[in-house]
Amino acid sequence: MPSLFDPMQIGDLILANRIVMAPLTRSRSRGLKPGAMAVEYYRQRAAAGLIITEGTQINPEGQGYLDTPGIHSSEQIAAWREVTDAVHAAGGKIAVQLWHVGRISHQVFQPEGRAPVSSTSRPANGKTFTAEGLVPVSAPRALATEEIPGVVAAFVHAARCAMEAGFDAVEVHGANGYLIDQFLRDSINDRTDQYGGSIENRARLLVEVMTAIAAAIGPGRTGLRLSPVTPVNDAGQDSQAQALFNHVAEQLAPLKLAFLDVVEGQTGGPRDIAPFDYQAMRQRFGGTWIANNGYSREMALQAVAAGEADAIAFGRDFISNPDLVRRLRLNAPLQPLDRATLYGGDAKGYIDYPALAA
Template identity: 45%
Template sequence: MKKLFMPYNKGALQLKNHVVMAPMTRSRAINNVPNAMMAAYYKQRSGAGLIITEGTSPSPEGLGYPRIPGIFTDAQVEGWRQVTNAVHEAGSKIFLQLMHTGRIAHNSNLPEGCQVVGLSDVKAAGEIYTETGMHEYSAPSALNAEGIARIVADHIKAAGNAIAAGFDGIELHGAHGYLLEQSLNPHINNRTDIYGGSIENRSRLVLEIVQKIASSIGADKVGLRISPFLTSNDMPAYDEAEVHQTYVYLVGELNRSGIAYLHISNNPGITEKNHRSIRRAFDNTIIYCNGFTAETAEAKLQDGTADLVAFGRSFLANPDFMRRIEKNAPLNEPDYNTFYTPGEQGYTDYPVLD
C-alpha cells in the first residue's frame, strides 16, 4: 500500500493516513460565525487524516477579509463545534488555523471600532477584496507595547476557545505575509524595541505566542505554518543569507518548544540548503504543501523529506479526493469564480464518484 494511505502515528498526531487538507479561505462565515454549511463542507472532505481549517481570526481586528471566521465569541465557538463534531464523526482530526491578517486588510472588512494594525505603519502595496469591490490596503497603525501584549493574549485565549470548540489543536499562520510573518521581515518590521531589529527580536512575537499557547493547551496541540522566501502579499525579499538564518533560528527554537508540527508552504524560492537545514533542526512532524500530485506527494513521503503532505485546491474541488486518487479517477476542476462567494455553489456542490 502506498504511504499516502497508511496510518501516521507520531506523538499526538494519530491519523488514519498521511494526507492533510490544507487551510483555504472560503469566505462562507456569515457575520464571521461558522455555520452548518461549513460543517457540511468539512465533513465532505474528511477523507484526509488531518484537516487544517481556513484562517480564523483570534480577534476582531484580525478579520482582514470579508466573511472569514473568528474564534473570539461564544457564538463562534458554538459554530465551530458543529464542524469539529462532523469531522470527528468521520474519523478525522482537525486543527484550527489562527490567522491575524495584520496589515493585509481593509478597514471596511473590520467590525465597527476596529482598525488595521501592524508591527509598523508600513502600508502594503496592492488591493484587497471588500464587499464593495477592490480597494487599496488600509494603512496600518503600528502596535505599541500594550498592543503587542493584547495580540499575544488574544492568541492564547483563541487557542483555549479552539480546544473548547472540540479542535484537536491549533495551527498558527506564520506564512503568506500575515501578521506573524510580517514580524519576521526587516522591511516590514522596522521596530526599535525588543520586537524589532535583530533576527532574535524579530522572531520574538512568533516564539512568544507559540510558547505561551503551548503552556496553555499543550505543545502537542500546536503547529506553525511558515513560507520562507515567499513574497506574496507584498512581502519584500531580503538578503538570502539572512532569510536562511532567520528560519534556522526560528525552527531551532520551535524544536525546543516541542510543538507537534511545522507546516511548510512550499515555493520555488526556498533553497535546498534551507530545506535541509529545517529538516535537520526539527525533530517532530513536517508537513509540506503546495503543488503536489498524488505521485509527487508519495515520492516526498518515501524519501523522508516530508512526514505528511497537504493538498489544497484538490480537496476544494474534490470532496472525495482520497477515493479519487485511490482509484486513479480524474479530478474535478475548481470553479475560481466561486472561491469566495457566500453560498453553497462552488462550496458543497462539487460532484463525487458514484
C-alpha cells in the first residue's frame, strides 16, 4: 500500500512525498509581489512534496485583500522567480495558485475604483482587509456575457506568466466563494445567459478556464482547487451540490489534469458541515486526488494507505512547522499556531518558527 511518505507522480511532476503545502494567504506582499521574506518562507517549506502558493491574482481586478501578490506583470514574474529558484535549490516543487476573488473585494483595490465583478450584482455578506482595516466588501457588477472570454484569457496569461517565473505547475482557485465558485453555485449565480441556470451552464466558465490553461501550458502542469460544500465568503450551499460537482468532475476527466485539490467540508472548519460523497466525485474525475481540511497525521496516513486520496494537503500546520514533513515522519510534536500573526506584519509568525533540533 502507498505511504504518505512515498514519492509519486502527478501530471508531469515527480514529487518526493505525498505531503502538499496548501495555499495560505499571508498578506505580506507589499507592492503586490513577493519579497525577500517570501523567498525564505517558501524555501523553509521545500521538503513538501509540492508547495501550492498563497492565492495570487491573475489581473488587477482579481485582487480582494491588502498586500496579496499577483502573477500578471513582468515585475511580479521576476519577484516570483526568486521564490521558485530558492525552492528548487532546496529540492522542492512549487505551484502557484491562480486567483480571482470576484465579488469578495472592495473598490479600493479595483482599477479606477470600479465595482468588483462577479456572476451576479448581489453583494456578498462579508468583509475584507484594506489599509483602513476590516471593511464590508463592495457591491459587485455582473460580468456581461461578452466580457467572459476576457476572464478566461486573463487566467491563461497568468498561467503563462507562472511558467516564465519558473513554477512547476499552476492550481486554479475554483473554491471558497471566489469568482469561479460564484459562477458554479446557484445560491450566488442568478444569470440568464449561457453561464447561468442549468448545472452545465454554471460549470461552463470553470471548464473553459481549465481547458484553455491546459492547452496553453500542458495538462500535466495544470491543477484545480474546489470546495463543494464550504460556506465561506457567503457561499450558500448549491441546491444540487453533489450533481453539480459530479458533473464538473466528469467534464474535467478528459483533460487529464495534473491533480484535483478538494477541500472537504468547511474550509478551516468542520469537515461534516454538509453531506457530500467525495469518493463519488473522485471516481468521475479519475486523476490524482489531493484531499484537504483538518487532516491529522493519523487521518492522512490512513487516507493514503486506504486509497481514499493520493496526497494530503496541510495548511495551518505548515505555517507554524516549516519542517512539517520531518515532524510527520518522526511523529514529533507540532508547534502551535500564533493566530495574531497570520495576516500582514513582518517576520514574526512568518519565517521565525523554529525547526526541530538535529
